[in-house]
Amino acid sequence: MxxxxxxxxxxxxxxxGVIGVALVDYTSGMALGTIGGGKDLDLNVAAAGNTDVVxxxxxxxxxxxxxxxIEDILITLGTQYHLIRLLSGRGKxxxxxxxxxxxxxxxxxxxxHQLRSIEADLEV
Amino acid sequence: MAHEGEVRDELARLRARTADVTAVVAASVDGLVLAADPPVEDAEGIAALTAAALGVGLRLADTTGRGAFRELLVHGESGYVATYAAGIGCVLTVLAGPRVNVGRLHMEARRAGARVAELLDGAAVRLEDS
Known part of the structure; x- marks a missing residue:
C-alpha cells in the first residue's frame, strides 16, 4: 500500500515520458497532491479544469x-497525452x-497499465 | 466613483466563468459596498460581515506569521463564502453553492481580485499624481 x-x-x-501527475478531488476541484509539471504546466490549474471535464x-x-x-478519459493533444483515471474503492x-x-x-x-496498478496500490 | 461600472463588469465576468457562483460583492476593507453582481439586497450586510471576518483573519494570519491577507474560505453545509484580497483597500466576497469547483473558484477569483486591484489602485495612484 x-x-x-x-x-x-x-x-x-x-x-x-511523464510531464506531471496530480491526485485531484473532483468534488472540490482541488489537488490532493501534485508532482512535476513546472512552469509549462500548472497542475493546480489542470486539476480545476479537468474537474470540469470529469x-x-x-x-x-x-x-x-x-x-x-467512467474508467478513464484520454485526451490526445498534438504533443501530449492527458490521461484521467477515476478512482474507486473505499475512501477513494x-x-x-x-x-x-x-x-x-x-x-x-x-x-x-502502470496507472492501473498504481491506483490499486494507492491508499488515501 | 469613476470605475464602478468596470468593477461590476469584472464581478459579472467572474460569476459567468465559474459555475455555481451566485453572487459577488466588492467591498472596502472597512465594510462598504463598492459594487455587487447581481445587485443583491443584503450586499451591505455581506460587506459589513466581511470586514468583521477580515479583522479576525488578518490578525490570525499576522500572529501566526502567515504574512499579508490573501483569502478566507468558509465552507457551510449548503455552500461556500470566500473573500479574496483585491488591492490595498478592497476585497471580493463570493457566494457559491455546495457543488462549486473550489479549485476553479480560487483561480478565477484571484485573477478577478488582481484586476479589480488594478482598476481601483490604479485610479488612486492617478489621483495622487494630479
Missing amino acids: ANTETALKDAMTSIE RAKVRTMEMLGLKDE SGLFLYLALDKNRANLAMAR
Missing part, C-alpha cells in the same frame, strides 16, 4: 441514462489521477 506522495512519485519515475462527462452519462462508470471515490505525458516518449498502453 502506498500513500499519496509515494504513489505520485511512483507514477513520475516508473512511467515513461463532471461534464458524468452529467452527460446521467442524461443519456447510462448506468455505468470522488478522486481522479491526472497524468500528462510527452507523446514522443510515452507508451500509452504501458502508461494505462
Whole structure:
C-alpha cells in the first residue's frame, strides 16, 4: 500500500515520458497532491479544469441514462497525452489521477497499465 | 466613483466563468459596498460581515506569521463564502453553492481580485499624481 506522495512519485519515475501527475478531488476541484509539471504546466490549474471535464462527462452519462462508470478519459493533444483515471474503492471515490505525458516518449498502453496498478496500490 | 461600472463588469465576468457562483460583492476593507453582481439586497450586510471576518483573519494570519491577507474560505453545509484580497483597500466576497469547483473558484477569483486591484489602485495612484 502506498500513500499519496509515494504513489505520485511512483507514477513520475516508473512511467515513461511523464510531464506531471496530480491526485485531484473532483468534488472540490482541488489537488490532493501534485508532482512535476513546472512552469509549462500548472497542475493546480489542470486539476480545476479537468474537474470540469470529469463532471461534464458524468452529467452527460446521467442524461443519456447510462448506468455505468467512467474508467478513464484520454485526451490526445498534438504533443501530449492527458490521461484521467477515476478512482474507486473505499475512501477513494470522488478522486481522479491526472497524468500528462510527452507523446514522443510515452507508451500509452504501458502508461494505462502502470496507472492501473498504481491506483490499486494507492491508499488515501 | 469613476470605475464602478468596470468593477461590476469584472464581478459579472467572474460569476459567468465559474459555475455555481451566485453572487459577488466588492467591498472596502472597512465594510462598504463598492459594487455587487447581481445587485443583491443584503450586499451591505455581506460587506459589513466581511470586514468583521477580515479583522479576525488578518490578525490570525499576522500572529501566526502567515504574512499579508490573501483569502478566507468558509465552507457551510449548503455552500461556500470566500473573500479574496483585491488591492490595498478592497476585497471580493463570493457566494457559491455546495457543488462549486473550489479549485476553479480560487483561480478565477484571484485573477478577478488582481484586476479589480488594478482598476481601483490604479485610479488612486492617478489621483495622487494630479
